[in-house]
Amino acid sequence: MSLSADIEQPDDPGARGPSKRAVEIVVSLILIGLAAAVLYDSYGRGAGWNGGPESGFFPARVGWIFLAGSLFLLVQAFREPPAIFATWSQLLMVAKVFGPLALFVVLVEPLGIYAAAAIFTAVFMPIVGGARWYTVIATSVLVPLVCFVVFEIEFLVPLPKGPLEAMFGY
Amino acid sequence: MDDFSALLAGFQVALSWHNVGFMIVGVLLGIVVGVLPGLGGPNGVAILLPLTFGMDPTSAIILLSSIYWGALFGGAITSILFNIPGEAWSVATTFDGYPMAQEGRAGEALTAAFTASFIGAISGVLLITFVAPLVAKFALRFGPAEFFAVFLLTFCSFIGMGKDNRIKILVSLCIGFLLAGVGMDTISGDLRMTFDVAELMRGFDFLVVVIGLFGVSEIFLTVEEGLAFKGKKAAIDLKVVLRTWAGLPRYWATLIRSSIVGMWMGVTPGGAIAASFMGYGLAKRFSKRGDNFGKGEIEGVLAPETAAHAAGTAALLPMLALGIPGSATAAVLLGGLMIWGLQPGPMLFVEQKDFVWGLIASMYLGNVAGLLIVLATVPLFAAIMRIPFAIVAPIILVVCAIGAYTVGNSIFDIWLMLLFGVVGYVFKKLGFPLAPMVLALVLGDRAEDAFRQALLGSGGSLNVFWANGLVTTLVVLSAILLFWGPLSDLVGWARSRGQGKPALGAAE
Numbered sequence: 283m284s285l286s287a288d289i290e291q292p293d294d295p296g297a298r299g300p301s302k303r304a305v306e307i308v309v310s311l312i313l314i315g316l317a318a319a320v321l322y323d324s325y326g327r328g329a330g331w332n333g334g335p336e337s338g339f340f341p342a343r344v345g346w347i348f349l350a351g352s353l354f355l356l357v358q359a360f361r362e363p364p365a366i367f368a369t370w371s372q373l374l375m376v377a378k379v380f381g382p383l384a385l386f387v388v389l390v391e392p393l394g395i396y397a398a399a400a401i402f403t404a405v406f407m408p409i410v411g412g413a414r415w416y417t418v419i420a421t422s423v424l425v426p427l428v429c430f431v432v433f434e435i436e437f438l439v440p441l442p443k444g445p446l447e448a449m450f451g452y
Numbered sequence: 453m454d455d456f457s458a459l460l461a462g463f464q465v466a467l468s469w470h471n472v473g474f475m476i477v478g479v480l481l482g483i484v485v486g487v488l489p490g491l492g493g494p495n496g497v498a499i500l501l502p503l504t505f506g507m508d509p510t511s512a513i514i515l516l517s518s519i520y521w522g523a524l525f526g527g528a529i530t531s532i533l534f535n536i537p538g539e540a541w542s543v544a545t546t547f548d549g550y551p552m553a554q555e556g557r558a559g560e561a562l563t564a565a566f567t568a569s570f571i572g573a574i575s576g577v578l579l580i581t582f583v584a585p586l587v588a589k590f591a592l593r594f595g596p597a598e599f600f601a602v603f604l605l606t607f608c609s610f611i612g613m614g615k616d617n618r619i620k621i622l623v624s625l626c627i628g629f630l631l632a633g634v635g636m637d638t639i640s641g642d643l644r645m646t647f648d649v650a651e652l653m654r655g656f657d658f659l660v661v662v663i664g665l666f667g668v669s670e671i672f673l674t675v676e677e678g679l680a681f682k683g684k685k686a687a688i689d690l691k692v693v694l695r696t697w698a699g700l701p702r703y704w705a706t707l708i709r710s711s712i713v714g715m716w717m718g719v720t721p722g723g724a725i726a727a728s729f730m731g732y733g734l735a736k737r738f739s740k741r742g743d744n745f746g747k748g749e750i751e752g753v754l755a756p757e758t759a760a761h762a763a764g765t766a767a768l769l770p771m772l773a774l775g776i777p778g779s780a781t782a783a784v785l786l787g788g789l790m791i792w793g794l795q796p797g798p799m800l801f802v803e804q805k806d807f808v809w810g811l812i813a814s815m816y817l818g819n820v821a822g823l824l825i826v827l828a829t830v831p832l833f834a835a836i837m838r839i840p841f842a843i844v845a846p847i848i849l850v851v852c853a854i855g856a857y858t859v860g861n862s863i864f865d866i867w868l869m870l871l872f873g874v875v876g877y878v879f880k881k882l883g884f885p886l887a888p889m890v891l892a893l894v895l896g897d898r899a900e901d902a903f904r905q906a907l908l909g910s911g912g913s914l915n916v917f918w919a920n921g922l923v924t925t926l927v928v929l930s931a932i933l934l935f936w937g938p939l940s941d942l943v944g945w946a947r948s949r950g951q952g953k954p955a956l957g958a959a960e
Contacts, residue, residue: 306882313623320630323645334908337642340900341633348626354619367881372676376877379675383668383849383873387866395854403846410675412842421843425850437503439858 299369306359310352317349382406394444396426455585462809465510466817474515475814479822480829482522487530487833491848493523493764494780494890495666498659499855501788509792510807514814516788517768520781521573521818524764525826526833528565528757533558533834541725541760544732548745548752555748559692562830564750567700568707568757570823575711576718576765577815580772584801584812587773591798596905597916601926603899606776607892608934616885618937624879628889631656632896639904651864658787658893659859662780664872665879665886667852671845672877693827696750703751706735710755714762718778719769731759765815772808773798776895780887783894 324338324345331339368376386402393401403422407413413421433439434452443452465471485496497516504512527542532549545565552561594602611621634645635655646652700707710731717727735755736745745752767778768785775796777783789796794804801808856869876886892899910916918924 302882305878309878309882313627316627316630319647320645323647327642327644331912335904335912337637337640337644340903341630341644344626344629344633348623348630351619351623351626355623358617358619368676372678375675375678376672379672379845379849380870380874383870386849386853387863387870390853390857390863390866395850395857399846399850399853402850406846406849407842410842410845412840417843421846425847429850429854433854433858439503440861441854441857442863 297366297369299366299373302365302367303359303362305367306362307356310356310359313352314349314356317345317352320345321349378409379406382409390442392444394447395441396430397444397446399426399429455581458805458809459581459813461806462811462813463817465806465810466514466814471511471514471810471814472817472821474511475518475818475821476825478515478518479522479525479818479825482519482524482822483526483529483826483829483833484522484836485519486523486526487836488844488848491851492666492670493520494662494784495670495852496523497781497784497788498662499667499851501659501784501791502855502858504788505791509789509794510810512792513785513788513807513811514818516785517811517814518818518822520764520785521815521822522826523781524573524761525566525569525822527760528569529562529826529830529833532561532565532753541728541764542756543725544728544756544760545753547732547756548747548749551746551748552750552753557748559689560696560750561753563693563696563827564700564753565757566823566826567697568710568754569761570819571707572711572714572758572761572763573765573819573822574816576715576762576768577812577819579715579719579766580769580815581812584769584773587769588798588801591774592802593922594798596902596909597919597923598926600899600902600906601917601923601930602774602776603895603902605926605930605933606770606895607888608930610888610891612933612935612937616883620882620884621888624884624886624888625892628892628894629896629899631661631889632658632893633900638897639901651862654860654862656868656893657859657865658890659784660856660865660868661872661893662784662890663852663856664869665876665890666780667855668849668869668873669876669880671849672873673880674841675845699750700754703754706739706751706755707758709734709738710758711762714759714764715766717759718763718766725760727763728756728760732756768815771796772800772811775800775898777891780890783891787894 320341324342327338328336329338329342330336382402382405385405386398389398389401400422403425404418407418407421408415429441433441466475481500482493482496485491485493491499496519500516500519504515507515524541528545528549531542531545532553535546535550549561549565552558591598591602607625610625611618630645632655635643635653637644643653713731713734714727717730732745732752732755735751739745739749739751741749741751764779764781767782769778771777771782771786775786775798777786786796789800794800794807852869853866856865857863859865879886906916907914910919916923917927
């Protein structure tokens with residue numbers, strides 16, 4: 283499988299990547315930001331007592347604990363022993379999945395989920411590699427088709443449909 | 453005995469043709485879900501849950517819980533044949549399972565794993581049968597303050613007993629609570645934490661979050677690790693099965709020990725993952741052949757599998773009796789109960805007798821069916837693992853997206869799924885546990901309601917949380933559990949300093 287061959291190449295630059303500490307710091311900063319947003323929102327609506335707990339009462343208290351925890355994580359992050367989060371080549375592999383997947387979600391709205399799934403599969407498989415062209419075509423036709431039969435016809439679950447399905451009268 | 457006749461009636465419900473059919477379909481789907489990376493117990497149940505909205509609740513939960521059993525069984529297949537744990541709780545199974553497969557004893561290892569799973573599950577179900585009604589009866593006396601205290605107990609034991617960084621568990625819980633709070637507040641009608649984004653008005657549905665956190669992120673991790681599936685061949689015939697079974701009674705002590713560990717870890721939300729490692733660690737320490745562990749010792753397969761399955765099953769006890777799930781999958785099932793219009797909690801045993809006992813009966817039958825099916829179909833499922841990842845991954849992702857969409861018929865949910873996929877990937881890499889987040893997300897609203905009602909009743913005074921013996925006991929227990937972990941760390945640290953070497957057994 284060429285998927286594994288891509289990764290197992292023992293190249294030195296590939297062993298580098300963003301440091302775990304940096305990622306920890308960024309994540310804890312994001313969490314602190316979220317905690318601040320929660321507190322801002324809760325106190326904005328009222329987090330006190332007005333004949334009963336106001337709607338911000340509980341979130342505000344959780345928000346304070348959350349803020350304290352996130353601040354602690356930030357401190358902890360600085361004391362993190364040096365290690366890498368993931369190598370750049372690993373992150374590239376993740377991006378190769380993320381990219382087509384994001385494209386898929388964009389296409390669901392205009393094309394419907396089935397056509398988008400076909401395009402997604404057809405784009406995804408060559409990018410990740412390891413499949414011949416006829417497998418790619420067969421998979422990208424069969425997967426949406428089977429999904430269509432299962433969900434639209436068997437279980438009567440309405441999924442987003444686009445112009446293609448309209449052509450066939452669905 | 454009143455409960456006994458209820459259980460018999462439950463068997464009648466569960467043994468109807470279409471429920472047995474759902475059981476078989478569920479187990480098969482569950483094995484697929486357990487075998488494939490990127491689909492797991494919580495995620496598989498979450499994807500299928502929307503399809504059951506129109507079904508009779510009893511049939512629906514039989515289908516979904518059978519998926520759960522199947523996933524528990526399926527995890528062992530990949531661990532033993534491919535050295536790839538399909539589920540986190542089967543990591544410990546790889547330690548001895550894969551070496552056995554390498555020696556050509558795959559059939560024996562698989563039979564042992566499935567049988568151990570079965571024994572673990574049945575002990576969990578027995579626990580549920582006899583203890584759950586008592587717990588539920590006891591819990592009928594609970595008021596809002598007591599319920600909040602039980603929630604507190606759950607969350608504190610997560611933090612105290614967890615194996616991850618405790619601050620990360622805490623933060624993970626907080627995120628779950630806050631996500632649960634987003635959207636319309638049921639009591640005041642206020643829009644909370646939506647920041648004027650119309651799509652957030654509905655809040656975050658836990659199913660979408662689960663599909664992202666457990667499904668999409670798992671695919672990211674799989675490609676990152678660049679897994680090449682190179683499996684061992686497995687042939688199970690009746691002779692191997694019978695020979696393995698004949699050898700099992702020798703390991704009764706391990707089986708019983710692991711069952712107890714598993715049941716304990718499942719009821720307190722330590723979870724199947726921790727249970728499997730604990731079962732393995734204890735078996736290694738107590739076994740006469742402990743030195744052989746890791747080299748293909750059958751006991752090393754039996755111990756973690758029994759514990760994991762016992763925990764996975766016992767996790768349903770607090771879910772049924774108290775409405776508090778002991779694992780991520782149980783949390784998803786609990787969410788299902790609410791969607792089907794059942795109010796989880798102790799009243800379930802009073803108001804929905806048929807449902808509860810039908811479910812309990814189906815646990816016995818589902819596990820028997822699971823054991824037989826899994827023994828018969830191993831080669832088939834091993835073949836699934838040989839399908840190239842390039843084909844499997846898009847199928848899983850498309851199914852995840854469909855699952856996320858069907859929850860609320862909203863394309864925005866698919867975006868959320870993608871977002872939580874990335875969050876799950878980063879969190880897993882950084883060692884944030886995901887189960888507490890899901891648990892808090894599912895329970896958040898109910899914990900908050902209990903908290904508010906308790907405070908309303910007392911006029912805002914926190915004294916209500918130590919107003920009577922019961923609630924005080926629960927709160928004190930929570931505090932003990934919360935500080936148990938940090939204190940034992942401290943003791944271990946002090947001892948290792950005193951002796952100048954790391955404390956023995958700290959790894960377990």
